[in-house]
Amino acid sequence: MVADVKQVGTExxxxxxxxxxxxxIVADLVPPPRGNRVRWDGGTGFGVRxxxxxxxxxxxxxxxxxxxxxxxxxxxxxxxxxARARKHADALRQQIDTGVDPLADRQAxxxxxxxxxxxxxxxxxxxxxxxxxxxxxxxxxxxRYIRPYLGAKKVASEQLSQDLETLHRxxxxxxxxxxxxxxxxxxxxxxxxxxWNMRSDNPARGVPKSPEHRREKFLTPAEIARLSxxxxxxxxxxxxxxxxxxxxxxxxxxETLSATWPEFDLAAGVxxxxxxxxxxxxxxxxxxxxxxxxxxxxxxxxxxIENERRVRAGYEPIPFVFPGQDGKALTDVKHFxxxxxxxxxxxxxxxxxxxxxxxxxxxxxGLSLPIIGxxxxxxxxxxxxxxxxxxxxxxxxxxxxxxxxxxxxxxxGGEVVPLTxxxxx
Numbered sequence: 355m356v357a358d359v360k361q362v363g364t365e366x367x368x369x370x371x372x373x374x375x376x377x378x379i380v381a382d383l384v385p386p387p388r389g390n391r392v393r394w395d396g397g398t399g400f401g402v403r404x405x406x407x408x409x410x411x412x413x414x415x416x417x418x419x420x421x422x423x424x425x426x427x428x429x430x431x432x433x434x435x436x437a438r439a440r441k442h443a444d445a446l447r448q449q450i451d452t453g454v455d456p457l458a459d460r461q462a463x464x465x466x467x468x469x470x471x472x473x474x475x476x477x478x479x480x481x482x483x484x485x486x487x488x489x490x491x492x493x494x495x496x497x498r499y500i501r502p503y504l505g506a507k508k509v510a511s512e513q514l515s516q517d518l519e520t521l522h523r524x525x526x527x528x529x530x531x532x533x534x535x536x537x538x539x540x541x542x543x544x545x546x547x548x549x550w551n552m553r554s555d556n557p558a559r560g561v562p563k564s565p566e567h568r569r570e571k572f573l574t575p576a577e578i579a580r581l582s583x584x585x586x587x588x589x590x591x592x593x594x595x596x597x598x599x600x601x602x603x604x605x606x607x608x609e610t611l612s613a614t615w616p617e618f619d620l621a622a623g624v625x626x627x628x629x630x631x632x633x634x635x636x637x638x639x640x641x642x643x644x645x646x647x648x649x650x651x652x653x654x655x656x657x658x659i660e661n662e663r664r665v666r667a668g669y670e671p672i673p674f675v676f677p678g679q680d681g682k683a684l685t686d687v688k689h690f691x692x693x694x695x696x697x698x699x700x701x702x703x704x705x706x707x708x709x710x711x712x713x714x715x716x717x718x719x720g721l722s723l724p725i726i727g728x729x730x731x732x733x734x735x736x737x738x739x740x741x742x743x744x745x746x747x748x749x750x751x752x753x754x755x756x757x758x759x760x761x762x763x764x765x766x767g768g769e770v771v772p773l774t775x776x777x778x779x
Contacts, residue, residue, distance in 0.1 A: 375402060375436045380410065395436075400443040402436075403427075412439035414446055418455040426457040467552055469514075469543075470505035475550070476543050485631065487608040495539045499525065504540075509547050514557035522561055530564035537561055571707040572714040577700060584698035593690035595653060596676050597708065602646040604712030604730050606633060607705060611684050614673040620654065623647050627731075638731045650675075713738075 375395040383393060385408045392413065394401040399415040412428040426446070428439050446456050473496050481489045503521045507514060518540055526533035541558035548556060573581065578601070585594040600610055609631045617626055620642075627638040642650070653675065661671035674683040691705045709730070716726045727738035 375400075375440070377431075377436050380431055380436060383410065395440065398443070399447075400440055402431075402439075412436075412443070414443045416447065416450050418450070418458070419453050424455070424457045426460070466508045466510055468505060469507045469509055470501055472509050472543055472547055472552060473501055473505070476546055480542075480546055485608060485633070486612070488633075491535075492539050492542075495536055496543075499536045500540060500543070509544075509552045514544075515561065518558055519561045522563075526564045531566060534563050534566065537563060571703050571710065573700070573703070573707065573711040577698070577703075578711070580698040581694070581700060584694050588690075588694055588697070590690055592676050592678075592684065593687045594694070595649065596684065596687050597691065597694065597705070598649055599646065600705070600708045601712060602643060602649065603640065604709045604716075605640075606709065606731075607687075608633070609638075611676055611686070613675040613683075615654065615657065615675060616673065618642075618650055618654075618675075620647055620651055632731060634731060634733045636733070640729055640731075 373396060375393065379393070380402050383402065383404045385404055385406050388406050390403050390405040392401045392403045401413055401415070402410055403413050404410050409430070411430045412434055413425050414428060415423065415425045417423050428434065428442055428446075434442075449456055477493060477496065481492055484492065499521065504514070504517060507517060511517075518537065522533045522537050525536055537558055541556060544553070544556045544558055547553050581597075581601075585597055588594050596610060599605065600607065603610075603625070605625075605627075609627050612631050613625075613627075617628065618624075619626070623642045623644075625640050625642055627640075629635050629637050632638050657672070657675075664671055672681050674681075676684045678684045687705070695703050713726055713730055716729065723735065723738045726732075727735060730738070732738050
């Protein structure tokens with residue numbers, strides 16, 4: 355193990371007892387009464403230091419390019435013997451002759467920021483700009499995976515790519531999707547490290563990801579009916595209304611839970627989601643269907659009565675559409691959904707599948723992909739493209755109608771134009 359390094363100042367100059375070192379000489383060295391003493395290996399600057407406590411270490415004394423005397427600790431016996439330490443000292447001298455200062459480089463490496471320090475800055479300066487749900491998810495991944503496995507590593511380490519691959523592989527053994535999420539968060543962190551001049555490349559790039567098979571569940575009309583019955587019978591009305599609005603609008607869970615009443619214009623039937631609440635970071639304005647408006651109108655009437663009561667009692671009104679018992683916005687309905695979906699007999703259905711179901715209904719009605727994407731708040735057409743196959747039924751119906759018209763025109767006695775190109779005469 356390499357011992358601590360120190361700058362020259364406590365060792366004796368290159369005078370006194372010297373001569374070729376041997377392992378026997380090193381073993382027989384007697385500790386000085388105080389301080390430390392160096393037994394030099396001739397006049398090469400290589401020697402072994404012995405402290406008053408009996409600790410021994412091989413050292414190399416040299417002068418750097420700036421003319422400053424430096425003493426670098428190589429290592430301690432028995433991990434290092436004389437031959438090995440001398441050979442390492444020779445290699446260091448070759449570096450010194452080219453202008454390298456190995457002690458300065460070693461100290462710079464020790465002072466270099468660790469991944470844990472990068473995580474501190476990432477959370478303080480970058481996560482604060484993200485949505486609350488994203489910030490919470492990132493922080494959880496950093497705390498559970500990145501800090502324990504990579505926290506002590508240097509940000510500039512050339513081994514980080516291998517370390518990340520090892521971490522990803524370990525997590526993927528039991529949770530392949532989570533392994534990919536961890537890799538994504540790490541990539542975000544090191545992208546910031548590049549911006550902050552902590553390193554020049556992103557070690558997460560090129561690390562193989564686990565294959566992900568997109569699983570999308572679309573509720574059938576019968577399943578939607580069973581879910582509606584379960585929601586109507588459930589005692590948790592606020593959470594039940596969250597699920598209803600998710601199904602009626604296809605909105606994301608985070609933007610729904612954080613919704614406030616000023617976002618809704620129930621007279622015009624419009625929900626304007628603020629940029630701070632959307633995944634895309636952009637203002638998103640969508641029309642509300644009649645059932646959605648009715649649901650929100652009933653909820654708003656109850657909220658107005660409750661807020662009037664609060665104001666009379668000297669409390670501030672609650673702006674959230676879905677408040678918890680503490681008056682703040684609900685943060686999750688995971689436990690409620692587990693209960694409601696179980697009562698509805700929906701096995702393996704996620705809350706996010708309600709968004710997929712809403713989109714599938716839009717597609718089955720024959721709406722174009724750009725319109726579906728606009729309603730769902732997609733910024734990339736490729737995200738909406740997954741619903742293209744669901745439009746087959748409506749497209750097939752349309753082409754059947756067109757075929758019937760053409761066939762009917764032919765049977766009516768009119769001239770039927772051939773649909774294949776003929777040769778010009």
